[in-house]
Amino acid sequence: MIALAGVYHPGSSALHRCPAGIKLFVLCVVGTTAMIVGSLPVLGAGIVLLAVGYAIARIEPRAIWRLSRALLVVVAIIAVIQALVSGLTAALVLAARLLLLVGAANLLTLTTPTSALIDVIERVLGPLRRFGVDPGQVGIAVALTLRFIPVIATQAARIREAQAARGVRSYRSFLLPLVISTVRMADGVGEALTVRGFQAGGARHG
Amino acid sequence: MIEFRSVSHRYGDRPTLQDVTLRLVERRIGVIGPNGSGKSTLARLCNGLVKPTSGTVLAEGHDTTRETAAVRRVTGFVFQDPDTQILMPTVAEDLAFSLRPLRLPAAEVARRVDAQLEAFGLVDHRDHPAHLLSGGQKQLLAIAAVLMTDPAIVLFDEPTTLLDLRNKHRVMETIVGLSQQIVVVTHDLDLLDRFDRVILIDEGRVAADGAPGETVAFYRKLILG
Numbered sequence: 001m002i003a004l005a006g007v008y009h010p011g012s013s014a015l016h017r018c019p020a021g022i023k024l025f026v027l028c029v030v031g032t033t034a035m036i037v038g039s040l041p042v043l044g045a046g047i048v049l050l051a052v053g054y055a056i057a058r059i060e061p062r063a064i065w066r067l068s069r070a071l072l073v074v075v076a077i078i079a080v081i082q083a084l085v086s087g088l089t090a091a092l093v094l095a096a097r098l099l100l101l102v103g104a105a106n107l108l109t110l111t112t113p114t115s116a117l118i119d120v121i122e123r124v125l126g127p128l129r130r131f132g133v134d135p136g137q138v139g140i141a142v143a144l145t146l147r148f149i150p151v152i153a154t155q156a157a158r159i160r161e162a163q164a165a166r167g168v169r170s171y172r173s174f175l176l177p178l179v180i181s182t183v184r185m186a187d188g189v190g191e192a193l194t195v196r197g198f199q200a201g202g203a204r205h206g
Numbered sequence: 207m208i209e210f211r212s213v214s215h216r217y218g219d220r221p222t223l224q225d226v227t228l229r230l231v232e233r234r235i236g237v238i239g240p241n242g243s244g245k246s247t248l249a250r251l252c253n254g255l256v257k258p259t260s261g262t263v264l265a266e267g268h269d270t271t272r273e274t275a276a277v278r279r280v281t282g283f284v285f286q287d288p289d290t291q292i293l294m295p296t297v298a299e300d301l302a303f304s305l306r307p308l309r310l311p312a313a314e315v316a317r318r319v320d321a322q323l324e325a326f327g328l329v330d331h332r333d334h335p336a337h338l339l340s341g342g343q344k345q346l347l348a349i350a351a352v353l354m355t356d357p358a359i360v361l362f363d364e365p366t367t368l369l370d371l372r373n374k375h376r377v378m379e380t381i382v383g384l385s386q387q388i389v390v391v392t393h394d395l396d397l398l399d400r401f402d403r404v405i406l407i408d409e410g411r412v413a414a415d416g417a418p419g420e421t422v423a424f425y426r427k428l429i430l431g
């Protein structure tokens with residue numbers, strides 16, 4: 001059984017066996033193309049190809065549905081607003097772009113071990129070392145982002161609930177506690193990294 | 207073994223620990239005391255997350271101020287909130303992440319991860335997103351991850367505070383059963399029976415130090431008058 005988030009789901013499909021570097025490169029190409037091309041048929045074809053990708057990776061349709069439910073709601077809301085502001089075509093283009101981007105990114109993380117993702121980011125960013133960038137740390141930061149998106153989302157839902165219970169409804173009273181709890185969490189994550197041997201300035205025992 | 211030699215610590219001009227001298231050689235050591243008494247500071251001094259303002263702290267003979275890297279290798283630290291300690295998206299990936307600094311071959315990493323999943327009853331959750339685990343399972347994963355590098359000493363700062371009663375017992379069972387030396391800061395006085403030594407910290411000083419029963423009784427008298 002596959003669980004709820006776009007986290008690595010081990011498998012033996014062609015997409016699983018494909019090197020992480022190639023998948024990351026394809027994701028970048030798809031992302032850039034989706035942002036440049038404004039043609040609905042092309043974006044539509046992209047989404048069909050994406051669906052084929054999920055089939056190749058042998059991700060169950062039920063799992064895809066669970067993964068994309070929330071995304072579809074968000075995309076629908078954004079599309080409706082966009083339709084009211086700038087028309088139906090623009091709304092459809094935007095919705096297709098979002099689906100393609102998020103869907104492709106999820107396909108990458110579903111079929112790629114996080115450690116392989118960190119490795120490839122570390123390698124690709126290697127040349128930036130001379131400018132003071134620590135590629136290992138960037139790789140780990142990307143992995144941490146994947147891990148903490150659902151945690152922050154849960155926290156946001158909790159704050160919403162607490163405020164609804166007190167009859168409060170404002171963006172400021174929602175964002176402030178969320179930012180504070182996220183910053184506090186980041187402190188904790190920093191300490192956990194430190195005690196597990198990942199120190200600032202180099203991702204190894206130092 | 208951990209040694210405090212006349213250790214004092216202050217945040218700014220606010221003293222948090224005053225002239226603490228301790229030799230921690232027993233295997234299972236509990237630390238109790240009121241909120242703000244300096245328990246977390248004591249635990250953090252043990253692995254150099256906090257440095258003494260004066261005096262010396264040694265972990266397995268390594269000075270926590272001057273030999274931080276060595277101290278980190280021989281100590282593990284488990285915090286109160288497991289959510290911030292699990293760093294990778296899935297259970298197995300988080301365990302493997304602990305081994306990343308060692309640059310081991312993939313097969314060896316897989317072998318050690320499997321063994322640890324087995325030891326902590328997490329096999330069925332191997333590829334689950336960490337955020338879907340229960341609080342107790344998250345804390346067990348956090349402990350399992352810290353133990354991957356086989357530290358000699360494991361420090362715990364209120365590891366059971368956020369858990370329900372059943373999970374408190376389950377996690378403390380696991381902690382007490384570890385073969386490493388453990389130092390556990392806790393408010394769960396009922397879970398200290400199997401400890402070898404319990405230290406009471408009050409207002410930055412060691413207020414009592416001895417067998418669990420004695421120290422806990424002293425503490426209860428202190429707060430209940």
Ligand SMILES: Nc1ncnc2c1ncn2[C@@H]1O[C@H](COP(=O)(O)OP(=O)(O)O)[C@@H](O)[C@H]1O
Pocket residue numbers: 217222239240241242243244245246247248
């Ligand atoms: N980062 C900090 N900066 C300033 N004061 C702090 C900091 N952390 C803790 N303190 C203060 O130090 C004292 C001891 O804190 P702590 O060791 O966390 O106590 P305990 O864990 O027993 O509740 C408390 O009075 C607390 O307010």
Ligand SMILES: [Mg+2]
Pocket residue numbers: 245246247363
């Ligand atoms: Mg504390």
